[in-house]
Amino acid sequence: MMERTRGLKDLLWALALAGLVAGGFRLWFGLGATTALTDHVPWGLWKIFNMVAGVAISTSGFTVGFLVYVLGLERFRPLMKPAILVAFLGYGCSCLALLFDIGLPWRFWHPFLMWNEHSFLFEVFWCVSLYFTVTTIELAPLVLERLRAEKAVRFLHRIAFWVVVVGISLSSLHHSSLGSLFLVTPQRLHALWYTPLLPLLFIVSAMGAGIMFVILVRILHAHWYDREAVFGPTRVERELILMRSPGRKEVEEGARAAGPEMPMLTALASIGTGILAIWLILQVVALAMDGSWQALLAGSWESWLYGVELFVTAALPLLLVWLPATRGSPTAMGVAAFSASAGLMLNRMNVGIFGYFRDAGEIYFPTLAEWALSLGVVAAAALVFLYFTESMPIFRSTREEGRAAPLFGVSFDSLSRVWYRALRSGVERATVIGVFVLPLAWAFMYPPFHREEAPAVTPAFGMDVARTSLRIDGNRGGVDTEFPHAEHKERLGGDSSCVTCHHISLPGDETTPCSRCHRHLVEPTLIFDHDLHVAKVAEKEELKGVFPENHSCVLCHTGGGSKTAANAKPCLECHKEDTRWEEEYGESDELSWAVSYLEAMHTNCADCHAEKAEEAKRPGLGDCATCHGSLSPRVLPAGAAPRGSTSPPA
Amino acid sequence: MMGILVDVTKCTGCERCVEACIEENDLDPVKAQVDRAVTKDGLSANRFLSVPQVAEGRFVRMSCMHCLEPICVSACLVGGLTKSPEGPVVYDPEKCIGCRYCMLACPFHIPRYQWGDTTPLVRKCSMCLQRLQHGQVPACVEACPEEVLKFGDRGALLKEAHDLIAAGRGRYLPRVWGEHEFGGTSVLYISDVDLGVMGWPEPAAESIPSLTEPLIAKTPFIGLGVMSSLLGINWVIQRRIRLAGEREREGRSS
Numbered sequence: 001m002m003e004r005t006r007g008l009k010d011l012l013w014a015l016a017l018a019g020l021v022a023g024g025f026r027l028w029f030g031l032g033a034t035t036a037l038t039d040h041v042p043w044g045l046w047k048i049f050n051m052v053a054g055v056a057i058s059t060s061g062f063t064v065g066f067l068v069y070v071l072g073l074e075r076f077r078p079l080m081k082p083a084i085l086v087a088f089l090g091y092g093c094s095c096l097a098l099l100f101d102i103g104l105p106w107r108f109w110h111p112f113l114m115w116n117e118h119s120f121l122f123e124v125f126w127c128v129s130l131y132f133t134v135t136t137i138e139l140a141p142l143v144l145e146r147l148r149a150e151k152a153v154r155f156l157h158r159i160a161f162w163v164v165v166v167g168i169s170l171s172s173l174h175h176s177s178l179g180s181l182f183l184v185t186p187q188r189l190h191a192l193w194y195t196p197l198l199p200l201l202f203i204v205s206a207m208g209a210g211i212m213f214v215i216l217v218r219i220l221h222a223h224w225y226d227r228e229a230v231f232g233p234t235r236v237e238r239e240l241i242l243m244r245s246p247g248r249k250e251v252e253e254g255a256r257a258a259g260p261e262m263p264m265l266t267a268l269a270s271i272g273t274g275i276l277a278i279w280l281i282l283q284v285v286a287l288a289m290d291g292s293w294q295a296l297l298a299g300s301w302e303s304w305l306y307g308v309e310l311f312v313t314a315a316l317p318l319l320l321v322w323l324p325a326t327r328g329s330p331t332a333m334g335v336a337a338f339s340a341s342a343g344l345m346l347n348r349m350n351v352g353i354f355g356y357f358r359d360a361g362e363i364y365f366p367t368l369a370e371w372a373l374s375l376g377v378v379a380a381a382a383l384v385f386l387y388f389t390e391s392m393p394i395f396r397s398t399r400e401e402g403r404a405a406p407l408f409g410v411s412f413d414s415l416s417r418v419w420y421r422a423l424r425s426g427v428e429r430a431t432v433i434g435v436f437v438l439p440l441a442w443a444f445m446y447p448p449f450h451r452e453e454a455p456a457v458t459p460a461f462g463m464d465v466a467r468t469s470l471r472i473d474g475n476r477g478g479v480d481t482e483f484p485h486a487e488h489k490e491r492l493g494g495d496s497s498c499v500t501c502h503h504i505s506l507p508g509d510e511t512t513p514c515s516r517c518h519r520h521l522v523e524p525t526l527i528f529d530h531d532l533h534v535a536k537v538a539e540k541e542e543l544k545g546v547f548p549e550n551h552s553c554v555l556c557h558t559g560g561g562s563k564t565a566a567n568a569k570p571c572l573e574c575h576k577e578d579t580r581w582e583e584e585y586g587e588s589d590e591l592s593w594a595v596s597y598l599e600a601m602h603t604n605c606a607d608c609h610a611e612k613a614e615e616a617k618r619p620g621l622g623d624c625a626t627c628h629g630s631l632s633p634r635v636l637p638a639g640a641a642p643r644g645s646t647s648p649p650a
Numbered sequence: 651m652m653g654i655l656v657d658v659t660k661c662t663g664c665e666r667c668v669e670a671c672i673e674e675n676d677l678d679p680v681k682a683q684v685d686r687a688v689t690k691d692g693l694s695a696n697r698f699l700s701v702p703q704v705a706e707g708r709f710v711r712m713s714c715m716h717c718l719e720p721i722c723v724s725a726c727l728v729g730g731l732t733k734s735p736e737g738p739v740v741y742d743p744e745k746c747i748g749c750r751y752c753m754l755a756c757p758f759h760i761p762r763y764q765w766g767d768t769t770p771l772v773r774k775c776s777m778c779l780q781r782l783q784h785g786q787v788p789a790c791v792e793a794c795p796e797e798v799l800k801f802g803d804r805g806a807l808l809k810e811a812h813d814l815i816a817a818g819r820g821r822y823l824p825r826v827w828g829e830h831e832f833g834g835t836s837v838l839y840i841s842d843v844d845l846g847v848m849g850w851p852e853p854a855a856e857s858i859p860s861l862t863e864p865l866i867a868k869t870p871f872i873g874l875g876v877m878s879s880l881l882g883i884n885w886v887i888q889r890r891i892r893l894a895g896e897r898e899r900e901g902r903s904s
Contacts, residue, residue, distance in 0.1 A: 032765030039694065039762045042753035070884045072891060103748020103763070103770040110747050116729035118863050121751050125727055161884075169877040173869060183862050184721050187757040187851055199865070356754075361690065553664075 005224050006429075009386065012379040013430045014437045019376010021441035022369040026100050033447035034369040040360035041353070045370045048352030050097030050377060052178055053345045055128065056202070058090025059210025061135055062171040065164040067271070075264055081142065081394045082221075083214045085385060088135040091128060093381040100373055120180040127174030134167040142392050175203040182351055190355040191295045192306045195286035198351070204282060205313065208275030209344035212317060215265055215272065216337035217385075219330060221395060222259070229395075230259040231330045258330050266321070266328055269336065273321045276314040276340060283310060302354070309350055313343025369445045472601065481627040483605075501604065518597045528571075651718075651836065652737040652782065653804035654791060655811055656711050658841035659821065660798045663701050663709035668692075670793030671699040671713075674778060695764040695773040699790055705843040711790065711799065712848060714739060714760045714775040715828060716836035719857035722752035722761060730772075737804065737836045738777035746771060757832065757858070758849045777836070804836055811840050825853065833857025 026034045037044045064083035067073045099105045111125045137156065144153045156163075179202025182189055195201070222230035233241065287293040296303045317336040319326075326332035357363055366374075388394055443449065468486040489497055537552040556568050595603075605627070613621035620626065672682050677696050685694035691712060692700025699713040720739045723731045730745035731752060741761075748770060753761045764770035778788040786792070787801040800807060808829060815822045827839035830853045839845055 028768075030766065030768040031763075031770060032767070037765070039689075039753065039765075040759055042750040042763065066880075070880050070887070072884075072887045101749075103750070104746065105748075107747040110728045110745060114728040114730075114745050116724075116727055118724045118859070118866060119727045119751075120862060120866055121725065121749065122727035123866060123869055165877060165880050165884075168880055169873050172876045173873050176872075177866075177869070180862065180865060181751075183865070184725055184755040184858055185757070186858065186861065187849065187855075188754070196861075 005386065008224065009383065009426070010429060010433055012383050012386075013433045015372075015379035016376045016383060017430075017434050017437045018372040018441040018445075019374075019379065021438060022372035022376060022445055023100055025369055025445055025447060026373065027105070029447045031103060034367060034445070036364055036367045036370065038360075038362065038364070040362055041356060041364040043352060043356075044364060045353075045366040045374045046097045046101035048349055049345065049374050051094045051101070052181075052352050053348035054090055054094040054097070054378070055178065056175065056206040056344055056348055057210060057213045057341055058087045058094075059171065059175060059206045060214035061087025061138070062164075062168045063207050063211050064214060064268075065138075066168055067268075069161050069164040070168070076268060078261070078264070078395070079214055079218065079268070082217055082389075084135060084138045085388055085394055086214055086217055088132075088139050089381040089385055091132045091135060093377045095128070095132065097374065097377045120177045120183070123177045124174050124181065127170045127177065131167060131170040131174065134163055134170065137163050138167070142388075142394070146392065172203065175206045176200065178202050178206075179351075185356075188356055188359040189351070190302050190358055191290070191292040192287075192302055193351045193355040195290060195292070197282060197286040197289070201279060201282055201286065204275060204279040205344055205347060208272050208279055209313065209340045211268060211272030211275065212337040212340035213344075215269055216334065216341055218261070218265060218395070219334040219337060221389060222261075222330075223334075225389070226395070228259050229261045230265065232259040232262075258328060262328060262330060262333075265333060269317075269321045269333055272340065273314075273318045273336070277318055280310060280314040280318075302358070305346075305350055305354060309343060309346050311343075312339050313347055314340070316340075317343075367445075369447075372441060372445060472597075518595065518600045651735075651804045652777075652801065653716070653807050653836040653838060654777070654788065655800040655802070655807040656837065656839045657798050657800075657814070658704075658708055658710055658839060658843065658845070660796050661701065661709040661711065662796055663703065664795065665701050666793045666795060667711060667790035667799065668697065668699050668701060670789040671775070672697070674781070674789035691759070693760070693762055695762045695771075698762075698773065698775040704845060704847050708841070708843050710839070710841075710845065710848060713790075713837070714777070715758055716775075716777055717832055717857070718835065719833040719859050721755045721757070721832075721858035721862075724859040724863060725751045725755040727751065734779060736777075736779060736782050738775075738779045738782070740776050740779055741772055741774060743771045748772075755858070757851070804838070807838055811838055814840060829853070831855050833860065 022034065031037060035044060035046075060079075060083035064076055064079050067076045068080050099108060102108065111122055112129075116122050138160070141153045141156045144156070176199035179198035179200070182194070183196070183198055186194055219230055227234070228237070232238075287296065296306060317340040320332045320336035320339070321327060353364065468484070470483040470485045472481055472483050488501075489495075492501075533556070534552055537555055541552065541555065606622070609626065610622040613619055668682075668686075671677075672679055675698060677698075681696040682694075685697045686692050686700070689697075691702050693712065699711065701709045701711055704710050716733075716737055716739050718733075720731070720733055723733050723739060726746075727749065728745045728747060730742045732740055732742070734740050748763075750763060750772070752772060753759075753763060761772045761774045763772055778786070778790075781788060788799075791799040791801040800810070802810075808826065811826045811829075815824055815826070822840045822842055823844065825840075827841070827845050827850050828835035828837055831851055832855055834857075
C-alpha cells in the first residue's frame with residue numbers, strides 16, 4: 001500500500017519544499033524581485049490560480065452538504081467527509097498563498113477592523129474567513145473523535161445541520177462575489193469574458209466543477225488505496241470469482257464490471273455535469289446578451305481560448321458522463337472529472353489573467369518562484385490530505401493497511417549479504433528529497449542570480465603591455481586575432497598617425513580603443529550617449545531647477561514638436577574639432593551609429609590585406625586563415641558568421 | 651469640489667509639471683528619470699505625473715483623474731482610498747494591505763506599486779491635498795509656464811471649457827473629456843486631437859461603482875434568502891420522509 005503512493009508523495013514533497021524556498025524569497029526580497037507582476041498586470045498566479053480558482057474548485061464542501069443535509073440524499077453521505085476535507089484544505093491553501101501575494105502580509109487582519117462594505121473583495125474576505133471557520137467546525141469531529149472528546153463530538157453532531165446551512169449561505173455569497181470582483185473592469189477585461197452575468201457564471205461553474213473535483217479526488221484515492229471500490233475487481237480477482245461461482249453474468253462481462261461505489265459516483269457526476277450544462281447555456285446567453293459573440297468570431301487567440309474553456313469544462317465531461325458508451329466506466333468518469341476541474345481552473349485564469357493582456361498591452365508569464373509557490377502550496381495541501389485519509393476514516397472503505405508501513409526499514413539484502421537501511425519513513429524520504437530540491441530551488445530562484453542585467457558591451461580584448469601587438473576579440477568569445485599595432489603605427493607615420501584609424505580623437509586620449517565605438521561583433525552600436533549629453537549641456541549652460549537637464553532639450557532639438565533624432569542638431573555642429581569624420585563623410589548624419597566590430601575590422605584589415613597581397617604577389621595574404629588560422633588553438637570555428645551576417649558566431 | 655482643466659493644445663511637453671510634482675512629493679529624481687525611460691507611459695511609483703505624446707506635437711498631462719465616483723475607492727476592501735470633499739482621491743498608507751485591487755480596477759491604470767520594495771505601498775497623485783488645505787494650487791498647476799493647467803471649482807472650469815470650445819471656432823474638438831465619462835472626473839481636458847489613447851471611454855460610459863454597488867447592497871438579503879430557502883426545502887423534505895415512514899408503519903400494522 002505504502003509502495004503505491006511513494007512516488008506521488010515524493011513528488012509532492014519536492015514541490016512543497018520548492019514552494020517553501022519560493023515563499024522565503026518572496027518574503028525576503030519582495031514581490032517585485034520574485035514575481036513577474038507589473039503595474040499593468042497587478043494580479044497573477046497566486047491570486048487567480050490559488051485564490052480565485054483554488055476556492056472555486058473547493059465547493060464540494062457545500063454542494064455535497066446541500067445534497068446530504070438539506071435534500072436528505074443519504075446515498076452521497078460517504079463523500080461528505082472527503083468533500084469537507086477538500087473544502088478545508090482548498091480554502092486553507094488559498095489563504096496561505098494569498099498571504100504571500102499581498103504586499104504587506106502582516107496586515108492581513110485589517111479588513112476585520114477596517115470596513116468598506118461597498119467592496120466585493122471585502123465581502124469575499126469576510127465570507128472566505130467565515131466559511132473557512134465553518135469547514136474547520138465541520139472537520140473537527142474527526143480530530144476530536146481521535147482525542148476521545150465525546151461530549152464535544154456529540155455537540156458538533158447536534159449542530160451539524162445548522163453549520164452546513166450557514167456554510168451554504170456563505171458559499172452562495174462569496175462564490176458569486178468572486179465573479180463580481182471582475183465586474184469593476186468593463187474597460188479592461190476582454191469582451192468575451194466580461195459580462196454582467198459573471199457572478200452567476202462563477203457560482204454555477206464552481207458548483208458543477210466542485211462536484212466533479214470531489215469525484216476526481218475519490219477516483220484518484222481509489223486508484224492509490226482501494227481500487228476495487230471504484231474500479232471493481234482486477235482481472236485476477238474476477239477470474240477467481242468466476243472459478244468459484246461460474247455464470248455470474250455481471251462479473252463475466254468484464255470491462256463494465258465497476259466497483260460498488262460507481263453507481264453513486266455516476267449519479268453525482270450526473271448532477272455535476274447537469275450544473276455544468278446550465279453553465280454552458282448561461283455562457284451562450286451572456287454572449288448573446290451584450291453582442292460579444294462577435295468577439296468570438298474574430299478568430300483572435302482569446303476566442304480560441306474561450307472555445308477550449310467551454311469544451312474542456314462542460315462539453316467533454318457532459319459527453320463522457322452521458323453517452324451510453326462511456327457512462328459508468330471509472331476511467332471515463334475520471335477523465336470527465338479531471339477535464340471539468342482543469343476547465344474550471346482555465347476559466348478562472350482566463351477571466352483573471354489572460355482576459356487582461358490585451359488591455360495591459362503586455363504578456364504576463366509567471367516566474368519560476370511564482371509557479372513553485374503556487375504548486376508547492378497545493379502539494380502541501382495534498383500531503384495533508386493524504387495524511388488525513390491514511391490516519392482517519394475519511395473514505396469509508398479505506399483499509400487499515402494503508403498506514404501499516406514499518407517505521408524502520410532495516411532489512412537484509414540477500415544478494416549482497418549486507419544489512420541496509422531503506423528509506424521507508426516519510427521523514428527520511430522528505431529529508432533526502434530536501435537535500436536535492438532545496439539547493440536546486442535556491443539556485444534557480446534566488447533573485448540576485450536572475451536579475452536582468454543591462455546588455456553588456458563587448459570591448460576589445462586587452463593589449464599587451466608594450467602595445468606592440470593587440471589581440472582583438474570582439475565578443476570575448478575566445479576567437480581572437482593578432483594585430484601588429486606598433487608595426488602599423490610606424491608604417492603609417494608615427495605618433496601623429498593615430499587618427500588615421502581612430503576616427504574620433506577625444507580630448508586627452510589620442511588612442512581611443514576600437515571598443516569605444518565598435519562594441520558588438522555583428523550588431524551596429526549606438527555610440528551616442530543621450531544622458532551624458534543632457535547632463536553635459538545642462539552643466540555647460542548653467543541651467544537650474546530640480547532637473548536642469550529638462551531645460552536643455554530645446555538646445556539640441558531645435559525643430560519644435562516631438563523630440564526625436566530627426567529634429568536634433570547634427571553632431572558636427574558642436575563637435576567639429578573632435579572628429580575627422582567631416583572630411584571623410586561630409587555632413588552625413590550616420591555618426592551616431594558605429595558599425596559592428598566585424599564590419600569595421602574587415603573593412604579596414606581585409607581591404608588593406610587584399611591590396612598588399614597584390615603588391616607582394618602573395619595571394620594567400622588576403623585569405624581568412626592569414627589572420628584567423630594563425631592563433632591555434634583559438635581559431636575561428638568552422639561555420640562562423642561570414643562577413644555581413646547578422647548572427648554572432650558560435 | 652475642485653478640479654483641473656487641461657488645455658492640450660497649449661502644452662509643449664516641457665515636463666516642468668513633472669519636476670514640480672517630484673519636488674512636492676519628495677520623490678527620488680533619479681529613479682523618476684529612469685522610470686520615464688523604461689515605462690511605457692512614464693508613470694510609476696516614483697513618478698505620479700507624466701506628459702506622454704498623444705499625437706505629433708501634442709502632449710497630455712497624465713495622472714489620476716480624481717473621478718467623481720471613483721471605482722478604486724469603491725473597490726478597496728479596507729477603505730484605504732477616499733474621495734475627499736476638496737476633490738482629490740486620497741490614499742491612506744496606514745490601511746493598505748497590498749492587495750492591488752485598486753490597480754486592477756482603475757480604468758486609467760493610475761495607481762502604481764512599489765514593486766522593488768519589501769514593504770510596498772500604492773503610489774499616485776493626490777492633487778496636492780496638503781497644498782489645497784493651505785489655500786494653494788497643486789504644484790503642477792503652479793509650475794506650468796504655458797498656462798496649460800487651470801485649477802478651480804469643477805463647475806466653473808466646465809463652463810469655461812465649453813466657452814473656450816465655443817469661442818475657439820474649430821480650435822478644439824467639441825468634447826470636454828471628463829465631463830460625463832465614468833460619471834465625470836475632477837480633471838478635465840479640452841483638445842484638438844482625440845484622447846482615446848489615454849484610456850478615455852465613450853462619453854456615455856457610466857460610473858463603474860454604479861455597476862457594482864447596487865449589486866453588493868443586495869448581498870445580505872441574498873444570504874438570508876438562501877438560508878431561509880434552504881430551511882424551507884429541508885422542512886418539506888424531512889416532513890415527507892417522516893410521513894412516508896409513518897405511512898409505511900401504518901401499512902405494516904394494519
